[in-house]
Amino acid sequence: GNSVTQMEGPVTLSEEAFLTINCTYTATGYPSLFWYVQYPGEGLQLLLKATKADDKGSNKGFEATYRKETTSFHLEKGSVQVSDSAVYFCALSDISGDNNDMRFGAGTRLTVKP
Amino acid sequence: GAVVSQHPSWVICKSGTSVKIECRSLDFQATTMFWYRQFPKQSLMLMATSNEGSKATYEQGVEKDKFLINHASLTLSTLTVTSAHPEDSSFYICSASGGQGYYNEQFFGPGTRLTVL
Numbered sequence: 001g002n003s004v005t006q007m008e009g010p011v012t013l014s015e016e017a018f019l020t021i022n023c024t025y026t027a028t029g030y031p032s033l034f035w036y037v038q039y040p041g042e043g044l045q046l047l048l049k050a051t052k053a054d055d056k057g058s059n060k061g062f063e064a065t066y067r068k069e070t071t072s073f074h075l076e077k078g079s080v081q082v083s084d085s086a087v088y089f090c091a092l093s094d095i096s097g098d099n100n101d102m103r104f105g106a107g108t109r110l111t112v113k114p
Numbered sequence: 115g116a117v118v119s120q121h122p123s124w125v126i127c128k129s130g131t132s133v134k135i136e137c138r139s140l141d142f143q144a145t146t147m148f149w150y151r152q153f154p155k156q157s158l159m160l161m162a163t164s165n166e167g168s169k170a171t172y173e174q175g176v177e178k179d180k181f182l183i184n185h186a187s188l189t190l191s192t193l194t195v196t197s198a199h200p201e202d203s204s205f206y207i208c209s210a211s212g213g214q215g216y217y218n219e220q221f222f223g224p225g226t227r228l229t230v231l
Contacts, residue, residue: 032219034219036222041227042224042225043120043207043222043223043224043225044158044207044209044222045222046219046221046222049219089157089158093219093220102148102160102209102220104157104158105157106156106157107155107156107157109155
């Protein structure tokens with residue numbers, strides 16, 4: 001079945017440091033890939049997405065490239081800010097399976113210190 | 115576009131009572147809605163999937179008689195936690211998909227925090 005594996009946290013960085021959160025996936029079809037962010041006490045917000053191989057999703061300085069050859073969708077940001085502190089979830093959605101099934105990674109908690 | 119709301123945002127209830135949570139797609143018609151449960155510091159766990167006008171499909175281990183889901187229209191789904199107990203305390207998140215251009219993307223509500231005393 002489909003699944004997502006992402007880097008375990010927590011991750012603690014200083015402001016302006018470089019961020020990478022690894023995400024790999026297993027899918028039988030042609031999934032779309034997503035990164036969601038969850039701030040404390042809130043629901044999920046879509047951060048970026050990519051719908052096919054070699055697509056790059058980007059938003060708010062974050063980016064991730066859909067790599068089919070390595071089945072990866074790593075999240076990167078060149079210079080993090082304190083306001084980026086949140087939990088990040090990698091996810092995939094495969095419409096070739098049943099009913100738009102979406103699978104989430106375990107989440108990676110990021111803390112950025114000033 | 116593609117906004118999903120949930121109501122209430124938080125609720126505290128006594129053990130044994132029932133609680134209803136609403137999930138609405140505000141600007142698109144959601145052919146499918148999903149209900150998730152999230153425990154502290156954990157990922158989202160899919161509870162059930164509902165298509166408008168039909169019975170919900172529950173994930174293994176989720177009691178359908180305890181977590182009643184109704185998807186009566188293309189913009190509204192409800193989750194009722196019946197005879198709630200403290201172990202049902204959790205963060206419940208809904209999502210919706212469907213509509214032109216939105217087929218394989220889910221849009222998430224802000225979540226409802228349930229505390230059962």
